[in-house]
Amino acid sequence: MTDLLIRNLDEHRELFARLDALAPEVQAAGRLMAEALRRGRKIMFCGNGGSAADSQHLAAELTGRFIHDRKPLAAMALSTDSSALTCIGNDYSFAEVFSRQVEGLGQAGDVLVGISTSGRSANVIKAVEAALGRDMQVIGLLGRDGGALKALCDVAIVVPSPTTARIQEAHILIGHTLCGLIEEQFGVGLSPA
Numbered sequence: 001m002t003d004l005l006i007r008n009l010d011e012h013r014e015l016f017a018r019l020d021a022l023a024p025e026v027q028a029a030g031r032l033m034a035e036a037l038r039r040g041r042k043i044m045f046c047g048n049g050g051s052a053a054d055s056q057h058l059a060a061e062l063t064g065r066f067i068h069d070r071k072p073l074a075a076m077a078l079s080t081d082s083s084a085l086t087c088i089g090n091d092y093s094f095a096e097v098f099s100r101q102v103e104g105l106g107q108a109g110d111v112l113v114g115i116s117t118s119g120r121s122a123n124v125i126k127a128v129e130a131a132l133g134r135d136m137q138v139i140g141l142l143g144r145d146g147g148a149l150k151a152l153c154d155v156a157i158v159v160p161s162p163t164t165a166r167i168q169e170a171h172i173l174i175g176h177t178l179c180g181l182i183e184e185q186f187g188v189g190l191s192p193a
Ligand SMILES: O=C(CO)[C@@H](O)[C@H](O)[C@H](O)[C@H](O)COP(=O)(O)O
Pocket: 048, 049, 050, 051, 115, 116, 117, 118, 119, 120, 121, 124, 164, 165, 168
């Protein structure tokens, strides 16, 4: 039991010591999201399993609050509406559960954040393709080699690890950093500049 904890901590520390290399992509993603919000557009998040949880967690940081009191920001997770997920999954296919929501709700200038540790989830790939088809911008929070999603994203943040759990741990740190960058841009208790 303790051995597993020590191994996980060692893996986690080794990975986190290398995340500084992602600073340029994280900065670019934060700027892109803040600019979209400043223009009155919205941020959509999607992903499966743990990444579905990350999607709703990060969307709530923006509509609710992260650290500071400031105006609510337009963000939503595409993984939370059980009626939409079951209807689209049942009547069309599971691969379309996010893309149909992007087609129904996405507008030009909105940002889609696709979260996938493998970069290979078909429903996230389809959501990204739908977003690009609507002149939205796309950020990928990815892992391993970035998979098929890497080349599709305007900004791809690829966590360099082969281990899903470690990648997810990095994703939430990066997600929180993106929320912090956005809050910096919007100021404490102030309207956007
Ligand atoms: O949280 C975990 C594993 O830590 C799982 O729920 C995991 O997110 C699921 O297997 C996902 O379906 C994996 O999808 P992806 O990250 O490869 O896109």
